[in-house]
Amino acid sequence: MIRNMAQYTAPIQNLINALSRLPGIGLRSAERIAFHLLKLPPEEALKLAEAIRDAKTRIRHCSVCYNLSESDPCEICSDPQRDQTVVCVVEQPKDLLALESAGSYRGVYHVLLGRIAPLDGVEPGDLTISGLMDRLGRSTIREVIMGTNPTVEGDTTALYLQNEISKRFPDVQITRLARGIASGSSIEFANRNMLAEAIAGRQKV
Amino acid sequence: MIRNMAQYTAPIQNLINALSRLPGIGLRSAERIAFHLLKLPPEEALKLAEAIRDAKTRIRHCSVCYNLSESDPCEICSDPQRDQTVVCVVEQPKDLLALESAGSYRGVYHVLLGRIAPLDGVEPGDLTISGLMDRLGRSTIREVIMGTNPTVEGDTTALYLQNEISKRFPDVQITRLARGIASGSSIEFANRNMLAEAIAGRQKV
Numbered sequence: 227m228i229r230n231m232a233q234y235t236a237p238i239q240n241l242i243n244a245l246s247r248l249p250g251i252g253l254r255s256a257e258r259i260a261f262h263l264l265k266l267p268p269e270e271a272l273k274l275a276e277a278i279r280d281a282k283t284r285i286r287h288c289s290v291c292y293n294l295s296e297s298d299p300c301e302i303c304s305d306p307q308r309d310q311t312v313v314c315v316v317e318q319p320k321d322l323l324a325l326e327s328a329g330s331y332r333g334v335y336h337v338l339l340g341r342i343a344p345l346d347g348v349e350p351g352d353l354t355i356s357g358l359m360d361r362l363g364r365s366t367i368r369e370v371i372m373g374t375n376p377t378v379e380g381d382t383t384a385l386y387l388q389n390e391i392s393k394r395f396p397d398v399q400i401t402r403l404a405r406g407i408a409s410g411s412s413i414e415f416a417n418r419n420m421l422a423e424a425i426a427g428r429q430k431v
Numbered sequence: 432m433i434r435n436m437a438q439y440t441a442p443i444q445n446l447i448n449a450l451s452r453l454p455g456i457g458l459r460s461a462e463r464i465a466f467h468l469l470k471l472p473p474e475e476a477l478k479l480a481e482a483i484r485d486a487k488t489r490i491r492h493c494s495v496c497y498n499l500s501e502s503d504p505c506e507i508c509s510d511p512q513r514d515q516t517v518v519c520v521v522e523q524p525k526d527l528l529a530l531e532s533a534g535s536y537r538g539v540y541h542v543l544l545g546r547i548a549p550l551d552g553v554e555p556g557d558l559t560i561s562g563l564m565d566r567l568g569r570s571t572i573r574e575v576i577m578g579t580n581p582t583v584e585g586d587t588t589a590l591y592l593q594n595e596i597s598k599r600f601p602d603v604q605i606t607r608l609a610r611g612i613a614s615g616s617s618i619e620f621a622n623r624n625m626l627a628e629a630i631a632g633r634q635k636v
Contacts, residue, residue, distance in 0.1 A: 234528060235501050237486040246480040248464050257525065259453050260486070264499060268487050276497040278468060281442040282476045282581040285469060294469060296440050320462065323439060 238264070245323060290361065292337040292354045294319045302334055303327075309333045314371040315358065315387060317341045317380065321373065333371070338359065341374060341383040359386075362395045372402035443469070495566065497542040497559045499524045507531075507539055514538045518577040520563065520592060522546045522585065526578065538576070541566065546579060546588040555591060563592075567600045577607035 233239050238260060246256035263271045287293070288300035291313075295301065302308060316322050322335050328348030338353040361367065370391060374380035388400050406417055407422035416424070445467060451461035455602050466564050468476045490581060492498070493505035496518075500506065517538030521527050527540050543558040566572065575596060579585035611629035612621055621629070 233489070234524075235499070235506075237482070237489045237501065239498060240433040241482040244479040248479075249467050250460055250463065253453055258455065261524070262454050263483060264486060264490060271483060274449040274453075275480040275487075277442070277446040278476060278480040278483075281465070281469060282473050282480075284442045285440070294440070294443060296442065319439075319466070365504040412524045 268419075278352050287337075287339075290357075291335045291338055292357060293322055293335060307332070311366055311368045312371065313358075313361070313369070314373045315384075316373040317375055317383070321375070325373065333427065335373075336370075337425065338374070338383065341377075341379045341388055343379045343382075355387065355390070359390070367398060369399045369401060370388060372400065376405060389398075492542075492544075496540050497544055498527055498540060514535070516571055516573045517576065518563075518566070518572050518574070519578045520589075521578040522580055522588070526580070530578065538574075540578075541575075543579070543588065546582075546584045547585075547591055548584045558588075560592065560595070564595070564599065567596065567603060572603060574604040574606060577605065581610060612620060 241260045241263070242253070242256045245251055245259050246253050248256075251259070262272070277406055284296050285294050285297075286298060288295045288298055289339055290299045290303040293300050293302065297304070303310075309332050313336050314325065314327065314331065314333055315336045315338060317338050317340060319337055322337060325331055325335075336354070336358045338355065338358075340348050340353050342348060342350055342353070358370075362370075370387075372384040372387065374384045384402060391398055404427060405420075406427055407413060407420060410416065413421070438449065446465045446468070448459070450456055450464050451458050453461075456464070468479070468538040489501050490499050490632055491501075491503060493500045493503055493508055495504045498505050498507065499615075502509070508515075508566045518541050519530065519538055520534065520543060522543050522545060523532065524542055529544060530536055530540075541563045543560065543563075543594045543611050545553050545558050547553060547555055547558070563575075567575075577589040577592065579589045589607060595618070596605055608623075609632065611632055612618060612625060618626070
C-alpha cells in the first residue's frame with residue numbers, strides 16, 4: 227500500500243514515529259496505537275508515559291548478576307538465605323524469572339544479557355561474561371549451572387563458557403539444566419532432538 | 432503456554448501491563464517492548480514518554496469538524512481559501528489525511544469518529560452526527576459528500592446520514608465519492624462488488 231504523503235500535525239506524527247520504532251510495531255500499528263492513545267482519557271494515556279519514565283529512572287542492572295532490579299545489589303544477590311556458591315547462568319532477565327517461578331532453586335544467578343550469535347553480530351565481548359569471570363575470581367563459587375536456552379545459540383554460548391571457566395577455574399563444577407521430554411507434553415509430538423536427549427539422559431526410577 | 436507466576440519488580444511489571452493494554456499488543460509483545468525500552472539509552476526511551484504526553488496535552492478535537500488538531504478551529508476549518516459550503520463526511524482523521532494527500536479537494540470535512548456498527552455497540556449517538564446537524568443548521572452548506580468507507584458499516588452510516596439530512600435539510604445536495612476500479616489495480620483481481628459498481632457507474636469518455 228502506498229503511504230499517504232500528507233503528515234499529521236507534529237505532535238501526532240512524533241507519537242506515531244516514536245511508536246513505530248518499537249520492536250514489532252509497524253507504521254500502521256503505530257498509527258492505530260497513537261489514535262487509541264489520543265482517544266483515551268488523559269490520565270489513562272499518561273499512565274503509559276509515567277510507566278516508561280518510572281521504569282527508566284528506577285530500574286538498573288544489578289552490578290553483581292546483571293539482573294534488572296530497583297536495588298543494587300538486587301534482592302536475590304543480597305538475600306542471605308540464597309546459596310551464593312551456586313550460580314545459574316541465564317540469557318535474559320525473563321529466563322531468571324521463569325526459573326524463580328518454579329520455586330525450587332535456592333542459588334543465585336548470572337544474566338548474560340544475550341547469547342553468542344555471530345550471525346546477529348553478538349560476540350562474547352557483548353555479553354556480561356567478564357563480570358562472571360570477576361565473580362568467579364573473587365568469591366567462593368563452587369558450581370556454575372548452564373541455564374542458557376536449548377537452542378543452537380544457547381548451546382554455543384554454554385560451550386564457550388564451559389571452556390573459559392574450566393581453563394581459568396578448574397575447581398569450579400560446571401553443570402547444565404536437565405533435558406528430556408517436557409513435563410506435560412506428549413511423546414507423540416516431541417521432536418527428534420528432544421527424544422534423543424531424553425534417551426541419552428534417561429534416569430533410574 | 433502457561434504464564435510465569437512470578438512477577439517482575441513493580442516498575443517493570445507496571446510498564447508491561449500498561450503496554451499490554453494497547454490495541455494489538457499481547458503480553459509477550461509487551462514484555463519484549465518493555466525490555467527493549469529498558470535497554471535503550473534513557474533519552475531515547477523518554478522520547479516516547481514525551482511524545483505521548485505532548486500529544487495528549489496539545490492535541491484536541493476541532494469543535495467544528497472534530498478532526499484532531501493543535502488549534503481550534505482546526506487549520507482546515509479556519510482556512511479562508513477552503514470552500515466552507517462543501518463538507519466531506521469521513522469516519523476517522525486518517526481518512527481525512529488520505530483525502531488531503533490526494534490534494535484535489537478544496538472543501539472542508541466532518542469527522543464522525545467512527546461508523547454505525549450495532550454489532551460493536553456503536554450507535555448513531557456515539558458519533559459526531561449531532562455536530563454535523565448543528566453545522567448544517569447554522570451555516571450555508573450546499574453539499575455534503577459521503578466519504579465513509581466502502582464497507583457494509585460505512586455504507587450503513589452513509590445511508591443513515593442521507594436520510595437524516597434530506598429529512599431536515601432538503602435543500603442540501605448529498606453526493607458520495609465515486610466507486611469503481613481502483614486506479615493502479617487490475618480488473619483480473621477486482622472483486623465482484625468493485626466490478627458491479629464500475630459497470631453501474633460507467634462514465635462517458
